[in-house]
Amino acid sequence: MTRRAAAGGLVRACHPEPTAAVTALGGLLALRLGHSPATLALVVAAVFAGQLTVGWSNDLIDAGRDRAVGRTDKPLATGRVAARTVRVALVVAVVLCVGLSLALGAAAGLVHLALVGCGVAYNLVLKRTALSWLPYALAFGLLPAVVSLALDPPEWPPAWMIAAGALLGVGAHLVNVLPDLDDDAATGVRGLPHRLGPVRARVTAVVVLAVASVLVVLGPGRPPWWAWAGLAVVGVLVVAALRGRGATPFRAAMAIALADVVLLVLRS
Secondary structure, three states: OHHHHHHHHHHHHOOOOHHHEEEEEEEEHHHHHHOHHHHHHHHHHHHHHHHHHHHHHHHHHHHHHHHHHHOOOHHHHHHHOHHHHHHHHHHHHHHHHHHHHHHOOHHHHHHHHHHHHHHHHHHHHHOOOOOOOHHHHHHHHHHHHHHHOOOOOOOOOHHHHHHHHHHHHHHHHHHHHHHHHHHHHHHHOOOHHHOOOHHHHHHHHHHHHHHHHHHHHHOOOOOOOHHHHHHHHHHHHHHHHHHOOOOHHHHHHHHHHHHHHHHHHHHH
């Protein structure tokens, strides 16, 4: 195995898309809240290290399951990267996550470590239970708190922001699991989406994300025109997600989640 191939496998094993998305969300929230460039960079680095921790631990824990169902998109399952390499990278990520988190201050650091702990708890146990939604709700709900508690002086974000983040997390969980329901069921994973079934899980995801949209638009007070426009776009996407066929509902639900993220950042 070449170093280049191993590096590529390591990147794939960290779940690069959600890692990049959550890291970007943390950075954008920090930018909107007026953090200095140094603190903004620290927030981004801490969130990135945390997401690497969650992603690599997920693939290490699921390697046996992924091999059993023939997941060709999982580098550990295909042998594209060695388990030892991922373990070493995981240890480095954990050490960096702890150090960078605490560098944000005690309050922000401890909340961020709790957030990362939610992700690891999901990987280890909760993804197989009816509480699979809970780590996502806590983690996404706490992310704005990490950013605001890193201010000087630290402050908690408004309740609407925490609630909207939690709803966004639950919706993201439901949407993210939909393509893997069959593979998960074959290996005994029965989280909330599996118990609901594909149709009810999709409808629940759309409803939760739509409520998050309303909360983000109305929560901070008098919405500007562009917030109403964003909510109108979400309304169109909700109809597409509930009435569309084929891949349209999944794509529409993903678009609602993206719209929620944009609105959350702009209304923060």
